[in-house]
Amino acid sequence: MISKRFKAGASLAIALAVLAGCSSNANTPQTEANNGNKGNNNAATNTAEGNAQTNTAAGPAWKQDTSPFTFTQYFYGNWASNYLWKDQFAMKLITEKTGVTIDRKLATGSDDDYLNTMIASGDLPDTIMLDWNNPAVSKLIKNGMVYSIDELIEKYAPDLKDMLDPEMVKYHSVDGKLWYLPNYFETKDRLTSGVPITPIRPWFIRKDIYEAIGSPKIESTDDLLAALKQAKAKFPDINPVGVEFFDVAKNGFEGSLSMDYLIYSFSPNLLEERIKDNEKLVEYPMRNKGFIDAFKYLNTLSREGLFDPQLLIYKQEQYEEKLYGAQYAVASQFMDGMYTRYNPKIESTLGADKEYVVLDGIKANGQTPRYPASRLMGWQGFFVTKKAKDPERIIRFAEYAWSDEGQLDFLYGKEGETYEMVDGLPQYKPEVRDLMLTDNNAWYAKYGLTASTLLWRSGTVIDKAATRDFMKDQPEQFEAKKLLEKYNYDVYPLGMENLEPEGSTAEGVINVKVKDLWNKTIPKLVLAKSDDEFNSVYEEFISQMDKVGAKDVEKVMYERHLEDLKKKGIQ
Amino acid sequence: MRAGQASHGRSFAKRFWLQRYLMILTLPAVLWMIVFNYIPMYGIVIAFQEYTPFQGFLHSPWIGLANFRELFNDPTFTESLTNTFKISIAKLLFGFPAPIVLALLLNELVYKRFKRIVQSLTYLPHFVSWVLVVGFMYTLLDPENGVISKMLESLGLIGPDTMLMGDPDAFLPLVVFTEVWKNIGWNSIIYLAAIAGIDPQLYEAGVMDGANRFQRIWHITLPALKPTIVILLILSIGGLVNSNFDQMYLMQNSMTQDAANVLSVYSYKMGLVLGRFSYGTAVGVFQSVVAFILMYAANYGSRKLTKESLF
Numbered sequence: 063m064i065s066k067r068f069k070a071g072a073s074l075a076i077a078l079a080v081l082a083g084c085s086s087n088a089n090t091p092q093t094e095a096n097n098g099n100k101g102n103n104n105a106a107t108n109t110a111e112g113n114a115q116t117n118t119a120a121g122p123a124w125k126q127d128t129s130p131f132t133f134t135q136y137f138y139g140n141w142a143s144n145y146l147w148k149d150q151f152a153m154k155l156i157t158e159k160t161g162v163t164i165d166r167k168l169a170t171g172s173d174d175d176y177l178n179t180m181i182a183s184g185d186l187p188d189t190i191m192l193d194w195n196n197p198a199v200s201k202l203i204k205n206g207m208v209y210s211i212d213e214l215i216e217k218y219a220p221d222l223k224d225m226l227d228p229e230m231v232k233y234h235s236v237d238g239k240l241w242y243l244p245n246y247f248e249t250k251d252r253l254t255s256g257v258p259i260t261p262i263r264p265w266f267i268r269k270d271i272y273e274a275i276g277s278p279k280i281e282s283t284d285d286l287l288a289a290l291k292q293a294k295a296k297f298p299d300i301n302p303v304g305v306e307f308f309d310v311a312k313n314g315f316e317g318s319l320s321m322d323y324l325i326y327s328f329s330p331n332l333l334e335e336r337i338k339d340n341e342k343l344v345e346y347p348m349r350n351k352g353f354i355d356a357f358k359y360l361n362t363l364s365r366e367g368l369f370d371p372q373l374l375i376y377k378q379e380q381y382e383e384k385l386y387g388a389q390y391a392v393a394s395q396f397m398d399g400m401y402t403r404y405n406p407k408i409e410s411t412l413g414a415d416k417e418y419v420v421l422d423g424i425k426a427n428g429q430t431p432r433y434p435a436s437r438l439m440g441w442q443g444f445f446v447t448k449k450a451k452d453p454e455r456i457i458r459f460a461e462y463a464w465s466d467e468g469q470l471d472f473l474y475g476k477e478g479e480t481y482e483m484v485d486g487l488p489q490y491k492p493e494v495r496d497l498m499l500t501d502n503n504a505w506y507a508k509y510g511l512t513a514s515t516l517l518w519r520s521g522t523v524i525d526k527a528a529t530r531d532f533m534k535d536q537p538e539q540f541e542a543k544k545l546l547e548k549y550n551y552d553v554y555p556l557g558m559e560n561l562e563p564e565g566s567t568a569e570g571v572i573n574v575k576v577k578d579l580w581n582k583t584i585p586k587l588v589l590a591k592s593d594d595e596f597n598s599v600y601e602e603f604i605s606q607m608d609k610v611g612a613k614d615v616e617k618v619m620y621e622r623h624l625e626d627l628k629k630k631g632i633q
Numbered sequence: 634m635r636a637g638q639a640s641h642g643r644s645f646a647k648r649f650w651l652q653r654y655l656m657i658l659t660l661p662a663v664l665w666m667i668v669f670n671y672i673p674m675y676g677i678v679i680a681f682q683e684y685t686p687f688q689g690f691l692h693s694p695w696i697g698l699a700n701f702r703e704l705f706n707d708p709t710f711t712e713s714l715t716n717t718f719k720i721s722i723a724k725l726l727f728g729f730p731a732p733i734v735l736a737l738l739l740n741e742l743v744y745k746r747f748k749r750i751v752q753s754l755t756y757l758p759h760f761v762s763w764v765l766v767v768g769f770m771y772t773l774l775d776p777e778n779g780v781i782s783k784m785l786e787s788l789g790l791i792g793p794d795t796m797l798m799g800d801p802d803a804f805l806p807l808v809v810f811t812e813v814w815k816n817i818g819w820n821s822i823i824y825l826a827a828i829a830g831i832d833p834q835l836y837e838a839g840v841m842d843g844a845n846r847f848q849r850i851w852h853i854t855l856p857a858l859k860p861t862i863v864i865l866l867i868l869s870i871g872g873l874v875n876s877n878f879d880q881m882y883l884m885q886n887s888m889t890q891d892a893a894n895v896l897s898v899y900s901y902k903m904g905l906v907l908g909r910f911s912y913g914t915a916v917g918v919f920q921s922v923v924a925f926i927l928m929y930a931a932n933y934g935s936r937k938l939t940k941e942s943l944f
Binding site: 174175178179181182183184197198201204205207308309310311370371372374375376377380565566570571574575578581582584585 | 685686688689709771775776777794796798799886887888889890891902905906907908909910
């Protein structure tokens with residue numbers, strides 16, 4: 063009997079211990095969370111009392127409560143480790159002033175996976191910084207997962223309303239309400255003021271090779287072809303052309319971002335030509351002759367042995383590796399990347415003669431290129447989710463970040479310590495500027511400037527200061543940007559922004575199929591052995607695209623085009 | 634022993650009562666299974682709903698089999714299904730016997746130190762992530778200066794400047810080869826363990842009867858391995874609809890995307906990339922059902938044919 067009782071006791075004890083182990087693990091965070099909630103509730107009631115007291119005293123809403131407060135934020139962009147809050151100078155400055163700390167998180171792995179999982183599980187952080195034209199935005203709004211910014215402003219931070227650009231509010235409102243604060247919304251003067259815009263990935267040529275082939279004029283696609291042939295003859299070990307990776311899903315219909323340079327030479331009026339008002343369609347660019355001619359040009363390069371077919375399957379990393387080794391005679395890269403990352407690295411490892419210099423825009427079939435320059439309609443939206451523990455504090459913090467004071471703190475830091483005013487414009491102190499130019503990562507780690515609130519707002523003062531600094535810091539890049547600026551035209555009135563249908567709609571599914579088809583057609587076009595093969599591959603693609611229902615998407619894109627015009631107040 | 638015999642044939646309740654202490658001991662594991670494996674399974678209902686995260690799977694509207702109807706009408710899905718089976722069967726054909734052969738070969742080695750070194754070297758690749766493996770492949774198969782490409786070229790197996798990574802016909806062989814290379818050593822461990830459990834007396838008797846090495850392998854080692862082989866085969870057949878997502882996803886590019894389109898990649902693209910959660914789940918449900926049927930059939934067949942089975 064004893065042994066039996068013992069057995070029963072022992073087995074029960076073990077079972078209970080295991081279960082207790084589980085449950086206690088599960089319980090602790092919960093109780094902590096409860097405590098946390100209580101703490102927050104206290105804080106909330108405190109702020110409420112605080113309001114009552116200070117509301118009488120006029121002043122910015124964010125000054126009413128500067129007690130320590132932390133909110134979480136997901137930043138869409140897993141590359142942004144420099145944006146994490148780690149007690150950098152700018153972060154400390156903001157916490158001292160407002161009491162606020164942002165616990166910013168990045169995705170581990172793919173951002174879209176992370177974001178969609180977050181939405182599917184409803185497990186949202188307090189705030190989200192997400193590209194305003196990301197397909198998930200409408201999900202957040204339609205599912206009622208985020209607060210309307212208007213309502214929060216009305217309730218808690220009425221002053222913020224007057225600080226917002228009415229044009230921006232109109233453009234970004236969905237169903238008559240503003241759901242996020244977009245950063246980087248640039249006004250019309252941006253096209254004429256500030257640092258010149260380079261809307262395409264320019265092509266560059268290696269200095270020593272260019273000189274070795276006699277520095278010929280490269281003004282047209284034929285000139286470029288001739289120069290590449292010469293380069294190949296003189297430097298047989300070098301790859302004549304380098305372009306960035308191809309992936310239609312990631313880069314859009316141009317496949318590789320480097321293609322824009324050719325596309326807008328072969329088809330300078332591409333965007334206008336895509337709009338077919340008579341048929342009420344916005345065509346896929348693949349139907350445009352000039353657009354396809356750009357790929358035909360690449361096919362010519364490939365047939366002449368000037369284009370390495372590996373580029374069609376390379377990932378970005380493999381291209382970067384070769385570019386760091388200056389292994390291309392002509393290479394494409396976004397302007398700032400070439401001048402701040404590749405050229406300095408090439409100079410220090412291989413010598414200044416192997417640096418790349420920018421090519422001017424090239425004419426194709428006698429047409430002058432036109433680059434669709436858009437001022438930014440915004441980069442990311444600042445969303446306050448329904449899970450936010452204290453939306454009141456958050457919106458007041460946004461008011462601070464949006465204010466002139468907040469902008470200066472965010473971009474320049476503290477007067478006298480990190481910047482000083484020169485001729486009415488802020489300017490980094492020499493040691494801050496030097497570190498920024500020599501070791502960007504160290505600069506971010508120490509000062510955290512341009513990384514704290516991330517609520518950039520455009521303004522003439524900041525624009526002017528930026529241009530002045532840019533000319534001084536990067537004269538070479540400034541020259542290059544100036545060289546290409548003449549091809550820019552304002553794309554804003556065309557109403558061609560954000561055209562593609564949302565992924566979860568029927569047309570969105572077709573659009574993905576079209577992209578898939580086009581993605582595998584590009585290599586076939588580029589590697590075609592004859593004109594006949596090129597044409598038959600192309601025709602096959604068009605008929606397949608029509609079969610999956612491309613026309614339906616083109617209709618939706620037309621509707622969205624009209625919507626875009628309406629939002630901009632043009633029609 | 635006696636208790637076991639005595640309980641045989643008695644009613645379930647009585648047996649349950651007799652084993653009550655053991656039952657209490659298994660209780661936590663059963664609860665764990667229910668909480669983490671069975672309750673979440675309810676989530677598959679979203680395959681039959683127009684799921685929106687806001688409404689959750691309790692309140693989203695039901696749409697019946699609409700997702701499945703769309704699925705079977707999508708040619709990309711049919712293509713992904715064919716690809717999945719093609720790749721899995723090739724993997725099974727080459728990948729399944731390879732570790733058995735390796736284990737047999739290793740077992741015959743007399744020099745133990747060498748055996749251990751070979752064993753470690755063959756199972757090391759198992760710990761290298763697919764990201765790295767695919768990175769190696771791009772480098773080794775580079776048509777201009779990839780070591781393996783150059784070797785194959787000098788052997789006349791491929792023409793000059795062949796882009797193996799961009800060749801849809803080379804995709805399947807590459808998938809199978811890398812899979813075998815990566816997992817042959819790791820999968821042989823279980824067979825080596827089983828071999829170690831064979832009674833040495835059997836071998837001694839074999840030697841006495843004049844059996845040579847090959848005969849000893851054929852008549853002693855392999856029959857002793859049979860239960861292990863059968864069980865692992867049943868499990869592999871159940872896994873035929875799952876192809877390795879990491880490998881496929883990383884190895885695909887614009888030129889091989891048709892060959893690399895397998896069920897798991899399709900489900901990922903539809904569910905997570907496009908955010909069509911219900912549709913992606915429908916693909917997953919289909920995959921699980923087929924896997925279950927296959928495994929059940931394999932188990933049934935094996936029980937009939939060899940008297941060995943998993944359940």
